[in-house]
Amino acid sequence: MASASKQITTNQNFERYAYMFMRLSGIALLFLAVGHVMIQLIVNDVHNLTLQFVADQWSSWGWRAYDSLLLILAVPHGYNGLRNILEDYIHNERLMRIISIVLTVFVIVTVIWSLIAIITFDPASVR
Numbered sequence: 001m002a003s004a005s006k007q008i009t010t011n012q013n014f015e016r017y018a019y020m021f022m023r024l025s026g027i028a029l030l031f032l033a034v035g036h037v038m039i040q041l042i043v044n045d046v047h048n049l050t051l052q053f054v055a056d057q058w059s060s061w062g063w064r065a066y067d068s069l070l071l072i073l074a075v076p077h078g079y080n081g082l083r084n085i086l087e088d089y090i091h092n093e094r095l096m097r098i099i100s101i102v103l104t105v106f107v108i109v110t111v112i113w114s115l116i117a118i119i120t121f122d123p124a125s126v127r
């Protein structure tokens with residue numbers, strides 16, 4: 001009985017942290033995503049969004065950090081939202097656990113792979 005109680009407490013703690021992450025990352029993403037859209041689509045013309053434009057932006061570590069932060073917050077935020085929706089519709093605990101593991105691996109691989117691309121991008125190779 002003690003292990004079941006511990007699992008319930010662990011699940012409640014995870015859900016509490018996931019809830020807080022969604023709220024805090026949502027506030028941060030509101031500013032980051034709106035800022036990103038303003039910069040990419042309004043301040044700059046849509047027709048200027050080329051690889052050269054990205055290379056010029058990513059020649060600064062500030063822009064790389066901004067895009068990295070947007071990535072680090074947006075992908076897990078979306079994953080957590082999808083996980084919550086799936087839990088509403090999938091009532092098979094084993095299937096939900098498998099889906100959660102697959103999605104978690106996908107999120108980790110996607111974030112790491114994307115961060116490697118942002119960090120190792122060489123703006124000089126575009127010019």
